[in-house]
Amino acid sequence: MTEIYHLKRDNSVKYTRKNDNIRPFESGGETSLEFFSLKTDCSLFVYGSHSKKRPNNLVLGRTYDHHIYDLVEVGVEEFKSMKSFKYDKNLAPKIGSKPFFAFMGEGFESVEELKHLKEVLLDLFHGEVVTNLNLAGLDRVYVCVAVSPNRVFFTHCALRLKKSGTVVPRIELVEVGPSMDLVTRRHRLPDDSLRKEAMKTSLEKAKKKEKNVVKDAIQGKLGKIYIPDQKVGSVALPHKAKGVKRERREAKLKHGTTEEIPEEKKQKLDSE
Numbered sequence: 001m002t003e004i005y006h007l008k009r010d011n012s013v014k015y016t017r018k019n020d021n022i023r024p025f026e027s028g029g030e031t032s033l034e035f036f037s038l039k040t041d042c043s044l045f046v047y048g049s050h051s052k053k054r055p056n057n058l059v060l061g062r063t064y065d066h067h068i069y070d071l072v073e074v075g076v077e078e079f080k081s082m083k084s085f086k087y088d089k090n091l092a093p094k095i096g097s098k099p100f101f102a103f104m105g106e107g108f109e110s111v112e113e114l115k116h117l118k119e120v121l122l123d124l125f126h127g128e129v130v131t132n133l134n135l136a137g138l139d140r141v142y143v144c145v146a147v148s149p150n151r152v153f154f155t156h157c158a159l160r161l162k163k164s165g166t167v168v169p170r171i172e173l174v175e176v177g178p179s180m181d182l183v184t185r186r187h188r189l190p191d192d193s194l195r196k197e198a199m200k201t202s203l204e205k206a207k208k209k210e211k212n213v214v215k216d217a218i219q220g221k222l223g224k225i226y227i228p229d230q231k232v233g234s235v236a237l238p239h240k241a242k243g244v245k246r247e248r249r250e251a252k253l254k255h256g257t258t259e260e261i262p263e264e265k266k267q268k269l270d271s272e
Helices: 002-007 031-040 112-125 192-198 242-254 263-271
Strands: 044-049 056-063 066-082 098-104 138-148 149-163 168-186 213-216 220-223
Touching: 002 242, 031 044, 031 056, 044 112, 044 168, 056 112, 056 192, 056 213, 056 263, 066 112, 098 112, 112 138, 112 168
Parallel strands: 098 138
Antiparallel strands: 044 056, 056 066, 066 168, 138 149, 149 168, 213 220
16 A cells, blocks of 8 residues: 555545445445545545455545545565665656556456456556656556456556667667555445446537637737727817817917907916
8 A cells, every 4th residue: 555655646545444334345344435536536546454364455435525435455475565676766757757558468358357457456546647757757567467357456656768779769668666466356336326426528610710719828818909000190189188289288388370369368378
């Protein structure tokens, strides 16, 4: 459990308190798991337990609307921790990096339990969904080998890039752990009605393209507006405007017109 948490430590919450009431495959035994799913707002979980009947047991599950969607139970054998692998620490995968996945074996296509396990492992480890990907950030790979119809070899490797004489480098896998055999035990698929409800997608109508309109992530909707020439020079001004009267008086004085100006208007003109 600690090793899996270490692989997902950038996007996971670990609970260590013992809880004997959790029995995911029994009616009513999944209540605590659904409570923690709602509390932490998570859609996947890994629950570890150990008993004489099912030693070293892991239950991997997904939730929909904070209710159990499906479950896969596996037993862990031949476990090797990260500390048991010796390698150049500079090759250690970075937190938040995107992984490759390699599923080898016909069992992942023909055996129902392994097909189900493959889906859950992909959802558990693929990380955040992104639209663009920087190839320099791909530094790890999860390798899953279907050894038999009920056994999967799982290991975690770092990628070492070496010169190949071409533009594309040669890739070497360096095992960094953890490594283990996963033996399938019980599994529970979702009901058809629940699956249909969970797979629903909103039907978006094709948006009509708008001319001269673009969308920006920061500023939102941007557009270009074309305004015709205003022809300000030919706009008729009102004859009784105060500024026009002043200009007319100044023009008459400049050209020496003999028109008599009343005394009151002269005083007003001088004050202006």
